[in-house]
Amino acid sequence: MRIKEETIAILKQFDIGNKFSYLPVLPKASVLIPLFVKNGELHTLMTLRSKQLRTSAGEVCFPGGKRDPSDRDDVDTALREAEEEIGLPPDDVQVVCRLVPVINKSGLLVTPVVGFIDESFCPCSNPAEVSAVFTVPLDFFTSRDHYSAYGAAEMVGTLHSFRFVDPDSGSQYHIWGLTAMLAILVAALALRKKPKFDVDFDSEDPLSFFQQILHRKMSKL
Secondary structure (H helix, E strand, O other): OHHHHHHHHHHHOOOOOOOOOOOOOOOEEEEEEEEEEEOOEEEEEEEEEOOOOOOOOOOEEOOEEEOOOOOOOHHHHHHHHHHHHHOOOHHHOEEEEEOOOEEOOOOOEEEEEEEEOOOOOOOOOOOOOEEEEEEEEHHHHHOOOOEEEEOOOOOOOOEEEEEEEOOOOOOEEEEEHHHHHHHHHHHHHHHOOOOOOOOOOEOOEOHHHHHHHHHHHHHHO
């Protein structure tokens, strides 16, 4: 399990701690970016949102959602949502770090929470929220294969897009927007590998870029 231990050590360096405690109160949400080791390689787990949902219906996302009044913190939100959506027990997640929060298209302040799960985890999806669960090798998000990009407003940065075909089911998934950006970020940090396409952040020091984006968006609110 050396890969897992090394990855945890790397990602812990990017934990935000209380760096953003100065931010004004905004509606909050969290996503869980679950990592696991399979065949000696890092993978992540993703979901396809139900088409019946009011927001982001039919889009690929990481498990997550809005902060509940009963949630203690951002980590609690991510773990609760993952349990509700895919049946992942909170005790089965080894939380590693929280990455810099981002403001999504709905105006929510979203905190990415990275954690390790067991390779043997078998999802039990809530059909009201999730229509599919699939896994992707993390290295996929540093490759130019099946990748495209679109120009976006300056305060948003590049809009990244991937087409992924699940080898187990043959299903094709479109991974784009915020979800794609977070996957690229975690892949670049965890693998210590610069993506083979242009990104707006420095993989050695991503915090400054995301802080700039956050502050630009805050100034528009």
